[in-house]
Amino acid sequence: PAPDAAIAGPANGQTKTIRMPKFSGRVYFSIGQKLVFKLTSGGxxxxxxQNPSDPNHDILFNWSEYTLNDGGLWINSTQVDMFSAPYAVGAKAPGGTVKNTGHLKAGGYNAVFSGLRSAGWGGLIQNRQDGxxxxxxxxxxGIEAGGIPAGTMNDYINRVWNxxxxxxxTVTPFANEPNTKxxxxxxGNVMNFTxxxxxxxxxxxxxxxxSxxxxxxxxxxxxxxVRGPISRTLCAGFNRSTLLTNPNQPDANGAGFYRDAVTNHYSRLIHDRMADGKAYGFAFDDVGAHESLVHEANPQEAFMTLDPFN
Known part of the structure; x- marks a missing residue:
């Protein structure tokens, strides 16, 4: 067992303030009971x-990721691994201005689950015993857990390859370097970039x-x-299903994302139900700045706001 570092959270409608070190890491929060953390020789x-035998499988929880260093604070609300208990993140500047992201539209939490069922992706949903x-x-x-077929994206991948x-x-991976293409x-089975x-x-x-x-x-x-920036761009194009509609990537027009019948419906639905349209629906959702991230160079406070489920 790992040392118990849990902090009792605020009551409904209240706040709790904690001090954070300069660090990169996660802040987990759980509802109803503490999360179980353990140590191994590897950390x-x-x-x-996704592991049905994980001791936290039946606990309602979520987490935020952050980096705090001499360059300021970067904090995000992430759905890269899962969509669960709703929350937003924010940061206050020296003048008192607060930037935030991650709030859902009214009814957005349940709308994501119902949308997944309608799209045939209801197998991604894990329920409590009461449903x-x-x-x-x-x-x-979800593929790992058997919730959706392993070949879910194959048709789109095949069409891109064809x-x-x-x-x-054409991939222009850096917005500030338009001549780097x-x-x-x-x-055959290989896409070569020159x-x-x-x-x-x-x-x-x-x-x-x-993949x-x-x-x-x-x-x-x-x-x-080179490879990393090209791969990020490809990944975004595949998940957003823009590689067939635009041969110049990354595609900057968010209105054209997720329009193909074969797409990442999980990311599509989460973006659609976010108040500002921003989310981390997949690992490189920051391509084109569509991610739910707040950066403040001189943060006075940071916020994780636990939202109502309805």
Missing amino acids: LVQPAV TPLRALSPGH KYSSSTL YYGRVS NGSGAVVTSFQKPDSD VFGCYKLLDAPNDT
């Missing part, structure tokens, strides 16, 4: 709700659905200046 064992939804798993975890066998996909063409000189800079095997949803494996994105 901290965090909740893994009350605890969470919806992200589709990558299109760029005879045409070129890479050109993708498919040959630079302006025609030299191959990186190649991608045809991804599977899990698309998780933005990893066959769409791995190392922290470099």
